[in-house]
Amino acid sequence: MEINLPELLRQALQGIENLGAIGAIAFILLYVIATVALIPGTILTLGAGVVYGAVFGSIYVFIGATLGATAAFLVGRYLARGWVAKKIASQQKFQAIDEAVGKEGFKIVLLTRLSPIFPFSLLNYAFSITQVSLKDYFLGSVGMLPGTIMYVYLGSLAGSLATISSSDRPTNSTVVWIIRIIGFIATVTVTLYVTRIARKALAKL
Template sequence: MPPDLKRASTGLLRAAGIAVPLLAGLAIGQLATPYLPDFSAWVQTLGMWAPLAFVVAYIGVVLFMLPAFLLNMAGGAVFGVMKGSALVLTGATIGGTLAFLLGRTILRTSVARRVAANPTLSAVDRVIGDDGLRLMFLLRLSPAIPFVLSNYALGVTRVRTRDFVMAMPGMLPIIASYAAFGAAGADAANGNGALPMSVLMLGVIATVVLGVFFVGITQRALRDAEARREA
């Protein structure tokens, strides 16, 4: 296959790998939209405990590797984009760190086999070192590895716990995107007007384009780090 065609095919596969889960999530979110007012009302009955209950629920979702994007959208719908994103990041950081530590200790043997079969994670394990924080931040910016799966898997690599935790804010762009979609769905369910389809699709396209961009940056950073290591 000619190099240009190969690069184009790789780009299309990356875009599809990001777009398909995102569109599936939005479709599921649309199905859940009619239930958002009742869900929001129930959450509000928890009063001051509502944010804590949400964070605890998100930690459970991360640990059991359930579809975290649904709660992400729910956070935007119930708490708004800013507060919802902050709560999701809190739950993701705590839950992700617990999963990371479990992968490093109790579940290490079973997780190690999966890491060996994943080229990106294997590359991370080979090249991680003083540059670990930058590489982890790039991994969080890019959807190169699904979040709920990567937490356990990264535990068996040489990623330092400090770098793992400090890189979590790299997830904020995708967290905010899902929270915004959830908030838009809540507005529609409450009769405040739905986002025009053109605006929604523009958001999807922007998310996919940025995702492909960051996947490329991450893979180049891993290749450069591996080349320096072998030099």
């Protein structure tokens, strides 16, 4: 039997909507679980706009996404890092790049969070096997804010949980172009930045 995940998430949101004040806590917990489980958060993010409005929805999504990303990072670092480290133990070039990324962790995490080409859920686990510190990783999560606000705002315009889908995209042209410009700048910057520090690291070998 095929599981209709978007529909299950919508049903969960409907249940949370009826919980009143405690619903916000339930929503954040659901977002954390979804993030760790690599479940795309688009439905939940859009749904937050419907249930809580643009302002509170953005706050709850940002808290849930940050806590979820941190939890996924810790799971990846302490449950999978040992295995991955063994796989790359003989790769000196990777170790050099890893060390360089660790030193510039906050900037790289921030830029990749701003860029739409880096998948949120997978990125959490990818960073967990680098030397990025938990502090830099956590603080870099602020880069999720523009995208979070954009999608929650879109959800607030939907008016009903039944009308949202994981394929929804912003329709406000001003918002779209602002986010696109931010994302493009972040993508180019992080690409050039990582390339530069990787070259410096490899030059030391």
